Amino acid sequence: xxxxxxxxxxxxxLDHPASEPIVNDFSIVAATVNGSGSQTANNVLMRAIFKxxxxxxxKNLFPSNIQGLPTWFTIRVSKDGYTxxxxxxxxxxxxxxxxxxxxLASLVPGGVxxxxxxxxxxxxxxxxHFYAIPVRDLVKQSGVDAxxxxxxxxxxxxxxxxxxxxxxxxxxxAALERHFKGKPKPxxxxxxxxxxxxxxxxANLPKTDPFRVSPMDKTQGLILVDGNTAAAFGxxxxxxxxxxxxxxxxxxxxxxxxxxxxxxxxxxxxxNTTTYxxxxxxxxxxxxxxxxxxxxxxxxxxxxxxxxxxxxMNEFVSLAYFAEVPCVIWDVQRMGPSTGLPTRTxxxxxxxxxxxxxxxTHHVILFPGNMTECFEFGYxxxxxxxxxxxxxxxLSDLDLGMNNWMSEPFSYPDRPLDRGKVxxxxxxxxxxxxxxxxxxxxxxxxxxxxxxxxxxRAAYLARGTGHNEFALYSERPEDWQKNLDRxxxxxxxxxxxxxxxxxxxxxxxxxxxxxxxxxxSAVREACDGLRAHGIMASYLRIRALPLxxxxxxxxxxxxxVYIVELNxxxxxxxxxxxxxxxxxxxxxSVHICNGLPMSAQFVIESIVRAEHSxx
Amino acid sequence: xxxxxxxxxxxxxNRIGLTSQDYRGRETTLCQGCxxxxxxxxxxxxxxxxxxxPHQVIKMSGIGCSSKTPAYFMSRSHGFNTLHGRMPSVxxxxxxxxxxxxxxxxxxxxxxxxxxxxxxKHMIRRNVPVVYIVENNGVYGLTKGQFSxxxxxxxxxxxxxxxxxxxxxxxxxxxxxxxxxxxxxFAGDAKQVRELLKAAMSFHGTAVIDIxxxxxxxxxxxxxxxxxxxxxxxxxxxxxxxxxxxxxxxxVEYEEGGERYVQLHDGPLIKLRKLGRDxxxxxxxxxxxxxxxxxxxxxxxxxLLYINTGxxxxxxxxxxxxxxxxYLPEEQLRPSRERFAQAxxxxx
Numbered sequence: 001x002x003x004x005x006x007x008x009x010x011x012x013x014l015d016h017p018a019s020e021p022i023v024n025d026f027s028i029v030a031a032t033v034n035g036s037g038s039q040t041a042n043n044v045l046m047r048a049i050f051k052x053x054x055x056x057x058x059k060n061l062f063p064s065n066i067q068g069l070p071t072w073f074t075i076r077v078s079k080d081g082y083t084x085x086x087x088x089x090x091x092x093x094x095x096x097x098x099x100x101x102x103x104l105a106s107l108v109p110g111g112v113x114x115x116x117x118x119x120x121x122x123x124x125x126x127x128x129h130f131y132a133i134p135v136r137d138l139v140k141q142s143g144v145d146a147x148x149x150x151x152x153x154x155x156x157x158x159x160x161x162x163x164x165x166x167x168x169x170x171x172x173x174a175a176l177e178r179h180f181k182g183k184p185k186p187x188x189x190x191x192x193x194x195x196x197x198x199x200x201x202x203a204n205l206p207k208t209d210p211f212r213v214s215p216m217d218k219t220q221g222l223i224l225v226d227g228n229t230a231a232a233f234g235x236x237x238x239x240x241x242x243x244x245x246x247x248x249x250x251x252x253x254x255x256x257x258x259x260x261x262x263x264x265x266x267x268x269x270x271x272n273t274t275t276y277x278x279x280x281x282x283x284x285x286x287x288x289x290x291x292x293x294x295x296x297x298x299x300x301x302x303x304x305x306x307x308x309x310x311x312x313m314n315e316f317v318s319l320a321y322f323a324e325v326p327c328v329i330w331d332v333q334r335m336g337p338s339t340g341l342p343t344r345t346x347x348x349x350x351x352x353x354x355x356x357x358x359x360x361t362h363h364v365i366l367f368p369g370n371m372t373e374c375f376e377f378g379y380x381x382x383x384x385x386x387x388x389x390x391x392x393x394x395l396s397d398l399d400l401g402m403n404n405w406m407s408e409p410f411s412y413p414d415r416p417l418d419r420g421k422v423x424x425x426x427x428x429x430x431x432x433x434x435x436x437x438x439x440x441x442x443x444x445x446x447x448x449x450x451x452x453x454x455x456x457r458a459a460y461l462a463r464g465t466g467h468n469e470f471a472l473y474s475e476r477p478e479d480w481q482k483n484l485d486r487x488x489x490x491x492x493x494x495x496x497x498x499x500x501x502x503x504x505x506x507x508x509x510x511x512x513x514x515x516x517x518x519x520x521s522a523v524r525e526a527c528d529g530l531r532a533h534g535i536m537a538s539y540l541r542i543r544a545l546p547l548x549x550x551x552x553x554x555x556x557x558x559x560x561v562y563i564v565e566l567n568x569x570x571x572x573x574x575x576x577x578x579x580x581x582x583x584x585x586x587x588x589s590v591h592i593c594n595g596l597p598m599s600a601q602f603v604i605e606s607i608v609r610a611e612h613s614x615x
Numbered sequence: 616x617x618x619x620x621x622x623x624x625x626x627x628x629n630r631i632g633l634t635s636q637d638y639r640g641r642e643t644t645l646c647q648g649c650x651x652x653x654x655x656x657x658x659x660x661x662x663x664x665x666x667x668x669p670h671q672v673i674k675m676s677g678i679g680c681s682s683k684t685p686a687y688f689m690s691r692s693h694g695f696n697t698l699h700g701r702m703p704s705v706x707x708x709x710x711x712x713x714x715x716x717x718x719x720x721x722x723x724x725x726x727x728x729x730x731x732x733x734x735x736k737h738m739i740r741r742n743v744p745v746v747y748i749v750e751n752n753g754v755y756g757l758t759k760g761q762f763s764x765x766x767x768x769x770x771x772x773x774x775x776x777x778x779x780x781x782x783x784x785x786x787x788x789x790x791x792x793x794x795x796x797x798x799x800x801f802a803g804d805a806k807q808v809r810e811l812l813k814a815a816m817s818f819h820g821t822a823v824i825d826i827x828x829x830x831x832x833x834x835x836x837x838x839x840x841x842x843x844x845x846x847x848x849x850x851x852x853x854x855x856x857x858x859x860x861x862x863x864x865x866x867v868e869y870e871e872g873g874e875r876y877v878q879l880h881d882g883p884l885i886k887l888r889k890l891g892r893d894x895x896x897x898x899x900x901x902x903x904x905x906x907x908x909x910x911x912x913x914x915x916x917x918x919l920l921y922i923n924t925g926x927x928x929x930x931x932x933x934x935x936x937x938x939x940x941x942y943l944p945e946e947q948l949r950p951s952r953e954r955f956a957q958a959x960x961x962x963x
Contacts, residue, residue: 264957274933274935275947286704286737289705291708293704296705297709299711300948301712416949417949450942452713453670454670456670459693462696
């Protein structure tokens with residue numbers, strides 16, 4: 001047991017004990033320095049609470065920086081299972097001197113501040129429970145190598161929180177073992193510091209705050225996973241064979257996960273060969289070129305990128321649309337325009353992705369809204385791309401892609417791969433007058449052949465230039481118009497086969513809410529919260545473009561429909577208004593574009609304000 | 616050398632029973648006399664003589680006059696006329712998807728030397744198996760006569776005026792990127808073009824052939840180094856080149872009587888007979904030096920500049936399975952339930 005005094009110069013704990021305990025319903029923010037290794041500490045805390053059966057979600061607010069700038073990790077503990085970002089913080093781990101004053105100011109009255117005893121506040125608050133911990137001494141006494149002290153210092157707050165909140169130490173140890181893949185040395189080193197910190201707190205600091213973690217049974221059988229990993233897993237289940245990419249935050253970790261999972265899922269250990277190629281390219285243009293070439297030649301090809309990279313792929317997407325080449329692009333959105341906020345989330349690419357290209361182009365877009373959909377759209381995107389012979393863009397975002405979310409375990413795909421209309425040499429024999437771009441079935445989707453097909457009639461020259469049904473160069477106005485009309489027809493076919501919206505109807509609903517992607521958790525929470533304000537809302541979550549009739553039916557039912565999104569211009573609201581002009585005047589855009597994930601509070605306040613102005 | 620055999624007035628057929636007609640494409644729409652058309656003819660001849668199976672060939676191109684030519688040969692082969700300067704990446708994707716395909720890429724000096732220089736070099740860096748032909752005329756034809764990056768400094772053109780910038784030498788760029796097969800030729804030298812094409816088509820990795828191919832409309836006046844007159848008057852062949860396919864039994868004597876043989880992957884040989892100067896085409900430094908001196912001295916040297924059969928291709932470094940990825944059955948594309956469950960356990 002280490003005995004150390006609480007320093008007199010520091011703020012003291014509130015001396016009045018809290019009245020009612022607050023159990024499993026608060027947010028913890030760990031304010032640390034980027035690159036200090038706090039991620040391990042945060043993930044261990046989050047996982048330990050999760051394994052106690054208590055719903056959690058984690059949001060990492062990090063800078064575009066390798067080391068030194070401030071970073072905040074929020075763990076929301078929610079007995080009700082809500083996982084969206086909250087606007088308020090109850091527990092602050094103030095481990096970054098540079099942001100300490102600002103961080104303290106953001107705490108709710110009655111909140112908790114855990115901090116190293118040598119950290120200074122300009123204006124210590126009297127309405128906050130302070131716990132000053134001798135971090136430096138605890139780390140020194142752990143005997144850890146001087147080089148590792150900064151990293152291990154974060155374990156002190158894990159121990160302190162475990163003691164103050166009542167987090168199960170066995171779960172902490174299990175989380176450490178998982179993190180360090182069972183390596184005993186780092187586990188015992190880190191766990192030793194955690195235990196020392198917990199013991200010191202128990203011996204020296206009386207608990208004055210009301211916050212507690214108490215075991216529940218709400219996470220039984222669930223997993224914690226990030227959307228990029230889920231997407232990579234899904235893509236590998238979907239037979240991804242060629243992946244070309246260029247590093248860009250926040251999509252890089254999708255490729256990292258792919259690189260890690262691919263050998264487990266798709267390598268042949270006997271021959272030491274692989275059934276996939278993952279190629280890091282010189283830029284996003286080359287990445288797009290590789291997937292277009294591979295898709296044309298019959299591979300299931302994909303890339304993952306973000307806004308600036310997507311811009312570079314523009315010309316290739318236009319080519320693939322017009323030459324009708326299947327390929328999949330994951331756009332893990334971040335904040336633009338330009339370099340923007342590379343480590344902050346956004347839904348700002350909706351319009352540019354939908355209309356990507358020059359001339360009249362419109363694409364199939366998928367919007368995963370949770371981890372299961374990140375996984376399922378991982379393979380569904382290939383099925384749609386090959387069925388429709390066109391690029392499919394999957395718009396995820398940083399919040400879905402890089403943060404950890406609770407999820408049901410993924411299920412094995414329930415349908416075989418859909419390879420679309422590909423003619424073998426023998427099948428081609430049945431087509432007397434086959435033409436690469438001929439609409440035989442009336443759905444706008446032609447039949448294609450792959451290079452290597454030995455039928456002498458199989459070959460064609462794919463091109464971005466004007467062509468007739470037989471893929472021959474043509475500048476004839478009727479050929480051009482006919483081809484574009486067929487592409488429009490194909491887009492209508494897409495409308496009927498993309499994932500339908502998910503609708504949650506509320507009884508006696510007076511308004512509708514529409515959202516998509518990562519804002520789902522905030523909107524579902526807001527629907528519950530609005531009830532307290534006497535507002536009953538039905539909720540429709542868009543999962544794909546082009547838009548379809550479920551949406552139109554939903555719009556027709558409500559006097560006012562609010563479209564919630566994370567961008568400045570209400571991009572989806574614009575698309576919905578174009579899709580359903582008769583409902584346009586009843587559509588209100590609820591948007592925010594500040595780099596943070598959506599919160600239920602923002603949605604509730606925006607809608608309550610708007611509804612009051614109507615009343 | 617030709618593999619054609621005349622029998623009883625029947626059409627000439629090659630080893631797989633095809634006539635040279637079977638390797639033809641649609642009628643050219645390029646200008647009459649364009650160097651590119653001669654190269655197209657030699658591609659047809661080389662493919663016929665090598666008995667290439669048309670369905671195992673893909674014809675790739677970027678944008679420009681040169682890039683139109685895949686329509687003019689081998690109609691029984693798939694092809695992709697892609698984006699300006701981006702044919703290397705599309706070709707990389709296509710051959711990753713199907714490693715059994717022979718890719719013939721047609722580019723131009725603008726497509727390779729300007730907009731596509733980055734992709735060109737990275738394709739070579741990866742050693743993507745492709746016959747990469749640059750039909751080099753020093754000028755942008757489709758946009759009516761601007762200088763390209765390979766135009767000579769000081770040269771004048773009707774529309775573009777005087778070129779004030781030094782040229783990019785595509786072969787030097789290829790050598791700097793450690794390309795294993797670098798050659799230069801002249802569209803007016805049909806036999807050399809054909810023999811180099813056959814060697815390149817049998818090469819294991821990226822093979823670059825920079826072919827000076829006069830633009831009769833915009834850049835064929837007698838003082839242009841990219842003109843027919845200049846080429847005919849100044850071409851200096853490094854070697855007399857003969858491609859010997861594997862199916863011909865030859866007795867090989869290395870380095871005898873000024874002759875040298877280079878054995879390619881899978882057996883065929885390139886026979887190089889020394890002409891004017893001593894030259895070792897396996898010495899990359901010598902190749903770069905030769906080209907730099909040629910640039911200084913305004914020499915037009917053609918032939919096989921460099922060959923290195925030792926580099927691994929992209930497929931090899933990636934340990935790709937032998938079956939084309941595009942033709943893998945579902946059992947190999949979708950992991951089994953056991954493997955899925957094994958991976959899923961990691962998340963619990």
